Every structure is written in structure tokens, then in C-alpha cells.
Amino acid sequence: MRRRTLLAGVVGAGFLTATPAHATPVLPIRGCADWSARPPSAQPTVLTQRPVRILIHHTATENTSDVSQAHAYAHARWIQDLHMDTNGWIDSGQHFTNSRGGFLMEGRHGSLAALRAGDRVVVGAHCPGQNSEAIGIENEGNYMSVEPPVLLWDSLVSFCVYTCEQYAIPPSEIFGHRDYRDTLCPGDKLYALLPRLRQEVARVLG
Structure with a gap:
């Protein structure tokens, strides 16, 4: 997949906009306000350091x-409710969420x-020991026996x-939970695709 095609998207309120290096806007990321997130129960901690890897998760739903x-917005609210009301966390544990659509x-x-700034990280709750070292992204679904759908894969x-x-x-620093x-x-199925994910990301970055 070519970089221009991969990064093409719609820009609007709460969406990422292109940095000067981009010829086209990146795929939109909806902010917490877009999916009507609850306020966190305490202010998330922000560190002035860059994360060094990406951790891939699935929701097992x-x-x-x-x-x-x-549905994507409702699922994000469900995750936040689970993490705050059952796990006792201050907010959603993961930094970002990717729906099956x-x-x-x-x-x-x-x-x-923090991602827009590129020089800081919010401390998450997605993996002990990695919450300030890695950006955690939850992918909706259960990928033990089936591979993720194309829409989810392309957005990932x-x-x-x-x-x-x-x-x-570096794309080599994309790992699984x-x-x-x-x-x-x-x-198992999504984990087995991580070498391909690293390769596709590296190819787009050139």
C-alpha cells in the first residue's frame, strides 16, 4: 500500500491534521469529545519524554x-466504563482504540x-512496565482464531x-501485549501478523 493512499483521510474537528512533512492528511483520529467520553476521575500524568515502542492489543470482545x-463510539464508552468502574482506573487504560470498522x-x-506534539506521553494503564514506554492501541475484537478485518488492519x-x-x-519496535x-x-492470529505490520509500516515510511 502506498503512503499517499494509506494516509489519505478526512480532516475535521478533533481529527489529526497533517504535519508539514505530509503531502496529504493522515487518517483521522477522533478525540475523546467526539465519542462523548466521561471526564477522567483524576488528571492523567503527562511525561516530557517520547515513548519508544507501540504495543498492539485486542479487546477480546x-x-x-x-x-x-x-458502534465504534459506543464500544469506546463501554471500554472506558469497564476500566473506570470495574478496574478502578482513572480513565481508559489504552492510549488509542481502533474499531472493526x-x-x-x-x-x-x-x-x-501528546501524539500531535510528538515530545510527550500520557501515562496509560495498558501494560505494567510499559505504560510510559509504549503507546497502547486496543483493536476491537477477538483475534485468537480469526484475522482482523481489512478496515481495522488498514487503519492500524x-x-x-x-x-x-x-x-x-522504528517500525521494529511494534510489539504485542x-x-x-x-x-x-x-x-494468536493478530500476533502472527505483527511481522507483516512492521514491514508495511516500514515500507510506507520509506
Whole structure:
């Protein structure tokens, strides 16, 4: 997939805009306000350092056929409720969320502004020991026995390209949750695709 095609998207309120190096806008990322997130119960911590890797997760939820924006937003709210009300966290644990329909969304408040700036990171709660070292992205669905749909895959590649650019992260530093934790996440099938993900991101970055 060519860089121009991969990064093409619509720019609007709460969406990422192109940096001067981009010939086209990047795929939009919806901010917390777009999907009507609850306020965090405490102010998320922001560190003036760059994360050094990306961690890929899956939500281990139903592989729904509903790929609408409305469903993506509802799912993001469900994750936030689970993380705040059941886990006792201050906000969504992951920095970003990717739906089966390819809708990219900010997870933890402040993550989108930090990504735009490229010089800071919000401390997340997606993987002990990696919450300030790695950007965590949750991919909606369960990928133990099936591969992710094309819409999700393409948006994941686009997200990783932009994140690698903003934070100067080498594509070789894209890992799965299980690389740093005793877990099945991000599922056997998605985990097996991580070498391809690194290759596609590297190819787009040139």
C-alpha cells in the first residue's frame, strides 16, 4: 500500500491534521469529545519524554459485523466504563482504540494532544512496565482464531505509520501485549501478523 493512499483521510474537528512533512492528511483520529467520553476521575500524568515502542492489543470482545461509527463510539464508552468502574482506573487504560470498522479514537484523555506534539506521553494503564514506554492501541475484537478485518488492519497500519513518525519510533519496535506480559493478547492470529505490520509500516515510511 502506498503512503499517499494509506494516509489519505478526512480532516475535521478533533481529527489529526497533517504535519508539514505530509503531502496529504493522515487518517483521522477522533478525540475523546467526539465519542462523548466521561471526564477522567483524576488528571492523567503527562511525561516530557517520547515513548519508544507501540504495543498492539485486542479487546477480546465479540467480532461484531457492525462497523458503524456509532458502534465504534459506543464500544469506546463501554471500554472506558469497564476500566473506570470495574478496574478502578482513572480513565481508559489504552492510549488509542481502533474499531472493526477502522475508526481510530483517542482512549486516555490527553493522548491525542501528546501524539500531535510528538515530545510527550500520557501515562496509560495498558501494560505494567510499559505504560510510559509504549503507546497502547486496543483493536476491537477477538483475534485468537480469526484475522482482523481489512478496515481495522488498514487503519492500524496508518496509525502506526503516524505514531512512528511523530515519536521517531522504528517500525521494529511494534510489539504485542504478550511480549511484555503473560497474556493471550493480542490473539494468536493478530500476533502472527505483527511481522507483516512492521514491514508495511516500514515500507510506507520509506
